[in-house]
Amino acid sequence: MADTTSLTRAVDHFADRLRAAPQSRLQRGAAAEALALAREMARRTQLIEEPGTPLREMPDAGMFAAADQITVAAHDLALVLTDEGQVDEAVELVAQAQKRAGV
Numbered sequence: 162m163a164d165t166t167s168l169t170r171a172v173d174h175f176a177d178r179l180r181a182a183p184q185s186r187l188q189r190g191a192a193a194e195a196l197a198l199a200r201e202m203a204r205r206t207q208l209i210e211e212p213g214t215p216l217r218e219m220p221d222a223g224m225f226a227a228a229d230q231i232t233v234a235a236h237d238l239a240l241v242l243t244d245e246g247q248v249d250e251a252v253e254l255v256a257q258a259q260k261r262a263g264v
Contacts, residue, residue: 163248165239171255172235178264179228191262192224195231198258202234202251209241231255 175195182191196219203219222230235255242248 163242163244165242165248168235168239168242168248168251168255171252171259172231175255175259175262175264176228176232178259179231179262182264184224186264187224187227189263191264192227194258194262195227196221198254199227199230199234201254202231202238205251206234206238206241231258 175198179187179191179195200219204216207214207216219230219234235251238251239248242251
């Protein structure tokens with residue numbers, strides 16, 4: 162099992178920034194960016210845990226749930242990652258999503 166501390170720290174930071182963001186920032190795309198990240202992380206987790214099964218999509222639970230959705234998805238992904246390269250790639254996904262979200 163890989164050390165996923167860098168992933169959980171990065172996503173927790175992003176989630177905290179989302180929770181502190183004004184509603185207007187969430188509406189301008191930050192929440193949508195977070196949902197896209199959560200969906201990608203959930204997809205990656207499912208591909209590792211259940212290869213060959215039909216992919217499921219994380220539902221849109223609303224802009225105020227986006228921070229929780231990325232947290233849950235990232236922590237699920239962290240449980241199944243097996244090497245540092247996968248962790249580094251996931252951390253980069255978080256960094257790029259946070260940059261696009263502007264928070």
